[in-house]
Amino acid sequence: MTDTILETRKLRKEFNGFVAVSDVDLSVQRGTIHAVIGPNGAGKTTLFNLLTHFLKPTTGVTIFNGREITGLPPHRIADLGIVRSFQISSVFPHLTALENVRIAVQRRNGVGRNFWTSERWLTKFNSEACGYLADVGLEKFADTQAVELSYGRKRSLEIATTLALDPELMLLDEPTQGMGHEDVARITELIRKVSANRTILMVEHNLGVVANLSDTITVMQRGAILAEGDYDHVSRHPEVIEAYMGGGGHA
Template structure:
């Protein structure tokens, strides 16, 4: 297996409580891998460890063949591991187009050229409009981000994330709070994004997980409970009891 992300023995303790305990996780290049589990399973903590928003208590994280266990979050992002968050993160009082143009600016040293004149950024318009077209927001380019409905804000966030041209895209609850139409549209966007990159996502919607994922890892109480294709893992009695059974009655 050609793993772009290889995690061994990942552990995070908070005052003696192990939120993540000895997790092994390998994400194969150019696949969609889902990380699922009930509330409190440790999924978000894992994401924070992988993207270096938290430092592990023990274990190793290898990304694209490089040990990044001690690497900072900004440097990891520059290497091509880019994360979106469960809560939409956009510049509310900038236009949709401006949001994507800012994301398209490449870092210069340790900072972005954030305050460049309008005419200097206009050269990015074609590329920005292409990304907006990909996520179905071309017609909203001149609207303020704050004016978009929730599902469209999440689409904008995905466009800005893709503007950073990630090798590994980490999505935290990409369909959370969406209606059926927006869920279907977002799932299609993720599928298209994965044609040229690897996706690791935390997702509660099991229909989305089963439809998109090449492989899933189930966490429970901070440990790996099961791993494999959805069709196989979904029949595991321990998984049904710990996650899917309770979710089916929610």
């Protein structure tokens, strides 16, 4: 049995009269992979920004683990166990892979913002950071600067830093965007692997990845939920077919 880890009620965001997210009721079940899909402009990333409070909702509420988190600043939401990645890789380019992950480990241990901590003292976090690199297949790149990694490996590094924060709920925003077939396959298997002990909510454009990974799919169009269910259900939904194939996705 699963239970609800994240819920929104009538979540809405307007920009000068334009409705980007329209009264969305979303329910994410604990221990599942839940995908949000939709044509360009459907409101998917705006929804993510509302969940993590990078944007303030016009109306509506967000509930995490039974607690309303609407209005909390992004760092408090992260502290509660919701951590997100972004469409564009957000690693520190001139730090090594190990240093990138170690920063996340430090933050979880309460020393992430202490700029006066000695490098020698921080090495005590190296072993744990190396473990997260191994989880994503980057142990051989521990001493490589992030800027020198391929795009797919940068995304793997970002997932490693997300894991190092030990989230209950991982929000992945377009994790395979811009990748070739080999990197897509690698990231797909990585997401499957890291989902074993946590919940994943992801925005993803690659329907093959969505079909392969997702327990539940929410389809958005023009800021609203168009359909929801497993892949077989939503892929046969007439309005979903129209949205993707009939030119109805220009929100």
